[in-house]
Amino acid sequence: MGKGVRRRELIVAALQQGTVASQAEVCALLESHGVEATQATVSRDLRELGAIKSADGYRLIGQASNGSAGLYSNSEKSMRQALETFLVSAEVAGNLLVLKTGPGQAQVVAVEFDRHPQPQVVGVIAGDDTIFLALKNEKCANAMRDRVIDLAGLSRSGGGS
């Protein structure tokens, strides 16, 4: 687990610093920092990080306007804490991610999503013990579920049914 985090931190740092033209370039950069990874892994990382590619190269969404982007920035601490404390389950339904918390705790968690907006999250609605997250598509929803479960420290097996 920890190994991948370091790699993504490096990727985020690289993208924030200057533009990177290709995934191969990212691989080289990583290697120069002592982290080995193949293009395939970088491809997956970039998708997870919500990177976009323009004619200039890769960027993180909101990079220009918002200095603190990136999935693993320290601003995520409160998010993690909220999920660790309150999240009971996370399940995908189409492009919706449905989060369950203990009674009366949904708002607390939802506020974290409001506070740390992410591009692939289109909207959030919270009831008493349930949160609906509208994601851009089903893929995003699955990715977000995995991340949320990871942050909460839940096992990914349990799930539903």
Added chain:
Amino acid sequence: MGKGVRRRELIVAALQQGTVASQAEVCALLESHGVEATQATVSRDLRELGAIKSADGYRLIGQASNGSAGLYSNSEKSMRQALETFLVSAEVAGNLLVLKTGPGQAQVVAVEFDRHPQPQVVGVIAGDDTIFLALKNEKCANAMRDRVIDLAGLSRSGGGS
């Protein structure tokens, strides 16, 4: 010089409308509008237009708004007023249309949708500042977003974060 203008207009329109996943898809779209072009040409056009590609597909940065007049029945007057007053943004996610309002205003707007039911709207749920509209499909969702934005008098810029 000027021949490709029509083609690029079509591409811009397509990108503003909804997500396009690949350049091949753009080619197909163009052909359906009677314009022939190969993937190579589309690749050049997209670079020229400053398009970016994310996991979701192609987008334009700095999208310009495109005014379009509408015909709206009298019964939609209160709807229009509510949207004009309260709507902040509207974004599609799958077959969902996610509307954002100011704090505490979502219910007011949602009530309008309840009051003026439309066949393509399958369901409505509202939180504090967010409304989820479930549409029959993604196409309906896009159409409804355009309509709502138009009624509210918003430009169709944003997208991004």
Added chain:
DNA sequence: CGACGAAATGTATGTTTATTCAACACATGA
């Protein structure tokens, strides 16, 4: 410990995008 399951990653390969190069269209000027 060994077996198992989940997650992460690499390899190989398929898919998508960018570029090279030749052909064509159109304008200009001798």
Added chain:
DNA sequence: TCATGTGTTGAATAAACATACATTTCGTCG
């Protein structure tokens, strides 16, 4: 007219990217 230059495009191809599947890693439980 013909030669020449400029710009656009398609076909072929190279480069870049994504993904299916196999492998490794790591934690957990007997």
